[in-house]
Amino acid sequence: MSTDSTSLGTQVFTITRADLVAYAGASGDHNPIHQDESVARSVGLPGVIAHGMYTMALAARAVEAWFPGAEVVSFGCKFTNPVVVPADGGVDVEVAGVAKPGEDGLTTVALTVTSGGQKVLGMPKAVVRV
Template identity: 85%
Template sequence: MTLDTQTYAVTRADLVAYAEASGDHNPIHQDEDVARSVGLPGVIAHGMYTMALAARAVATWFPGAEVVSLGCKFTSPVVVPAEGAVDVVVAGEVKSSEDGLTTVALTVTSAGQKVLGMPKAVVRADG
């Protein structure tokens, strides 16, 4: 079963708010010059923020369900422009559902490129 695609706009203000909440103040997430000096194409979103957007999609698809596990590999950065936003698109497909557990394969992209490798969630519906 294919789930409705979820799209999240990410701005530099979101990165500042995430840095405050998480304590991750690495300048590659806020300073264009620092990001470019280490070989990045520009300021990038925190990997864990990108993963959190995938979790948000799972919570939207399965309201009230317990997320038993959520995992991925960080494969490509989400480059966030100085002005405006970049979209992170989360698609999902139910792969199995047994013993009260549902496994969902995710596809997470930005600017047409996969940004998370092998993202997968397992949820347990309220009983």
């Protein structure tokens, strides 16, 4: 089996405030920093921010698109910078990846997740069985 790394095409996801409302309803995370501008600013944030788990889910969606039907063995990251979502329009989150095949049909995918040119997830990595 080849152990060469393969760059995966960058995927772009746009997050809107409506997405945050829908995610809050689905997840049960109704923290007002994800919906209320004044609350977000009152705690020192630059504005309403996306849920970290929602941003992580978008990265997982990219992995699924690159490896449809693969079993996700592990997926992890650190939340390093907020994704600020404007009241009007949306904000893009870009997910890029590099896949490196390993043993036992496992492939490690090192991810880069950015918004506005800034990394928003630290050390994001997935391991899939293809």
